[in-house]
Every structure is written in C-alpha cells, then in structure tokens.
Amino acid sequence: VQISVTSSEQVQVHRFSLPVAFGVPLAAIFAQAYVPVHFHFFSLLDLPLLVTIFFSVARRNQTIGVITGALIGLVQDSLTHQPIGLYGIAKTVVGYLASSLGVKLDVENPGSRFLMGFAFYLLHLGLYHLIARGLASQMLQVSWGHTLLAALASGIAAVPLFAVLDRAKRSM
C-alpha cells in the first residue's frame, strides 16, 4: 500500500459537470435501494458513502465535502424508517474528513483508496451508532464480524468504483 504525503502545490483539484455532480450520487442511492432487492449481498456495501468519499476527495474543498455528505446522507435517510439526520450527520463528518484528507494525502492509488473505503466505512458506522444512541435513543446492536466484512467489501469496491468515476473528472 503506497500512501504519500503531498504538498499543496502538488494537489490537483478536480471539478465535475452538473449532471455528474447530481446524477452520480442519485444513481448511487438508487442502486443502493434497488439492487439489494435482487442481490441481497449488495446491501453489505454503502455506495452513497463511497460516492461521498470520492467527490469530497476529488474536490478537495471541505465546504463542498460537508454539503455533499449532508445532502447524500439526508436523501439516504429519507429512504429509511429511522429519524432523518442520522446518515446526514455521519456523512457530513465523513465528507469533511475525506476532503481534508484529500488535501494532505495522495489518494489516487488503489491502496489508499482501499484503505479509505475500509476506514471510512468503520468511522461512518461508528458515528451512525453514536448519533443513533446519543441523539435518537436507538439501541442498535453491532455485529462485529458482519461489520468487518462489510468494511472489507467497501474497501474492495472503492478501487474499481473510483477508477470508473475518475473518467468524469475535469481538471481545473
């Protein structure tokens, strides 16, 4: 796994067209809601989370990362039966941290992308449970084996997904 620290001069900031900026997150949320009906193992993944990470890292702007995470999280919340805001808050924090990370680290290589997918999944789930327990009084249980498997799946899925989404990047 190769992770290198980059100076701010080396950092390349990307932007995306409007259809991509809105279409890809919506498509990710749609796929996350639709595909598990036919392929249940797909629910192990969190595609909206991976998309949040990708856009936040690629734009390297913490404000945009916060807004991206908040919007994706809120739409995802609206599809669940839980109070709205649990995924919103968790993904807002993830968006902020991912964009902060993109400024400091080289996140273009597959190793770092795998680690990001893996680590952010765990962080996201931890935040979700913290918020659910602390703010919404939801006593959710954690199955650690299942969670680790899902984190691993997210890390593996991040590599090809980010490679595909790289094609939509436009350099500034």
Add this chain to the structure above:
Amino acid sequence: MDLISRHRNLTILVAVLFAQMVGLAVQVKRPTEHGPTSLIRLWGVSLITPAENAVVHVQSWVGRIWRNYFYLRDVRRENERLQQENLRLRLEQVRMAQDAGQAHRLQALFKFKEQFISQTLAAQVIGSSGTETSRLIYIDKGTGDGIKPDMAVIAPDGIVGKIIRVFPTTSQVLEINDQSSGFGAMLEKSRLQGILKGTPSGEMMVHYIMSDEKVEVGEMVLTSGGDRIFPKGLPIGRVVRVNPGPETFLNIRVRPAAQLDRLEEVLVIMQVDERQPELVPAAPRRAADILAERLPTVPVKAPEAAAAVQPAPSMKPGTGSAPGSAAPPRTIPSSAGSTNVSVVKPLPTAVKPPAAAAKPGSPAPVTNLQPDPAKPKSTKTGVSALPEPSGIPRTDGGGPGNGADGVHTPTAGAESSTRTKQVDSKPAQPIAETPKTPVKDTPQ
C-alpha cells in the same frame, strides 16, 4: 468574526451539523407525519421510488415476454410434474378439509372466535432502504390503493412485515428481521409465546421464553396474534438454534420462513374479520338416525315394502315429516300388534314430498317392517334417552315440532305412540361412540 472567517470550513461543518442535530431532536421529541421532516422524506422517496417503479415494471414486462414466448424449455415436463403435484395436493386437501371442519365445529362449540383474512392486495417489491440498519422494502401500492399504516404484509411462505409509512404510490414495509421490529410469536408445539425481534445480521430471535422450557431445533414459529397486526397462526420461521440467554430466558434464533432477501411480490392484508364460526350442518341428521344406521338390517319383502312407503294418514304439514323438512321420518302403520313401526331413515332429499316418495312399487330405500323379536321393544312411557353423540352438533333441521335441539322428539303428527326402530344397518361411521341401545321415542 475574524475567528469564523479564519476557520470558515470548520464553521460551516459545525453549522451544518448543528442544523441537522436540531432537526433530529425535533423528530425524536415530536414524531409527526405532518412536519417539515416528513416533507424531506416525501421528497427523498419521490425522487427515488418512481425510477425504481419504472425499472421494476420494465424488467417484469421484458421477463414476461421472454418467459411466455421464448423460454419454454421443459414446460411439458414441468406441466406433468405440476399435474402430479396437483393430484397429491387434492388428496391432501380432502384430509385438511376434514380436519378444518372438525376444528370449526369445536371452535363453534366452545364459542371461540376465529380470524379470517378476508381481503388481500398483491403488491410488487420495487426497492429497499439499501442499508442494513434499516431493513425495509418499498412496494408499488400506496394510499391510492387503500394501504394504511400497520397493515400486515405476507408472502406465500410466511410473514414479511408491516406497513409503517404510506406515500401516494408507494409504501414502506418494515421487515420482521429489522432490529426495531417486534411481533408476537408462538412456538407451534409447545404453544409458548414470546416476542420476535430482529438482529443486526438480519436473523430473528424469540425473546422472553423461560430457560426451563423445552424448545426443539426445527420447531415452527407462528404468529401469536398478540400484536394485533398479524392474525394468529401464520408461519414466521423455524428455530435454528437454542442457547441459554441472559437472566432466565432462552436465546432462540429463528430463520424466517419467507425469503426476505429475495422478495418480489407480497400480499398486504387489507382486512381481517373476526367472527365466531357457525355450525352449518351439511345434512341435518338426528341422533336417532345415526343410531339407526348402526343397527342390523332386515331384508325387505316386496308387498311390505310397498306398504311401508305409504304415507301415514296423520302426517300433516307442520309436523316433523312435513314436506320440506330436513329429515322427515316416515311412519308406517304396523300390522304387528299394537306397536307401530316407524322407519326413521331420512328421505333421500329433504324437499321430496312424502307422496312422491311413496309411490307404490318404487324401491324402498329403507324399510323394515316386522319388529324383530330379538330386539327389545320400546315402551310407550319411556323418556327419550338417546345418548347424543358427542361429535354431532345438536342442530336439527327438522320442521316445526321436530326437536330443534337435535334430539328426536316425535310430534303429534308422527303418532304419539312409541315406536321401535328397525332399519337396515350400514357400516358404522366413526362419528361418535354411541352405545347400541334401542331407541325409545316418546311424545313430548
């Protein structure tokens, strides 16, 4: 102000988080379906579900065309297999119908109330929440189809969940294996009742069953009806593991009967009726008739048979043998001394008038005639001591004057004299344990 502008990004993060926390707190404190948060949910669902609906319908349309017009491999073989299965199921159905009939009779006798699923609505699964922290599915039916919250959702194999939110064209169904769900469950053999809840990994557990109870792996778990959502007795799943749990309760792990991860179509229970089953006797029969069937027969002689089918002079409408009465006894003036012999075998059809049935020369299905000296004669003063068969409902469809409570009580029209019954015997039916004693009919 300078501090805020210097840490602009952090300030925005805090502001966004704060706004969401306030929104969350409002929802938790005041869960309402009409607040602004509901609007966010409505927008989110309206954004995603139409696309899901369209994709599902296009997919099923293409699949139907493919399966119905192109992919017909092995259809003949499958047809043969299904025909065989159909035969087997029909045989099974006969047996089940008998069991069900018996159960209904018992329920009616004990005045139990039954729950009937009287109306269901088929719906197609179009999506899910997509997260494991919220195991729910979306169906393509909403308020426009009459769906309401808390309606039960089932699949052919077992229960699925309940409706928790309804939108104009879609509805959210909370699955039974969600962590926040809870349903009344009952073990099939031991009839022990507990609460069924979901686990983070998508399995289910039955809680609150004491550890000193015996629960077998493989035992079926059914709905108990205590949650007021599912009718009693629907399959939930099977016990796959039993461990001692915390405190004095067992940890009973259950695998769902319905394939919750592969649902395509479900049924929404729109209406459940609760009523007491009614006793509807298929063919009203008196206890005396049943008893008479068990007695040995006497061969019929032709002239006597002709005489036997003559209508009794005293038969009048309104008596037990009136036309239209359910089981009119035919009364025959006997030549055997002072004892009238009555044949109480019911007519083939209840609506057949006695005159029509009494055509001379017509075959007498039942008859008798001479009192059998071997059989004890009834006394004129004997009280009707017919032991009522336990399995026979005490409902007699006889006409006025006939014992409506099922006990045969001859009426004036049926001669007030006591008669001895002698009928042809038939194989004993396993209806009731009735002693083979002579029948004594007495006037009321």
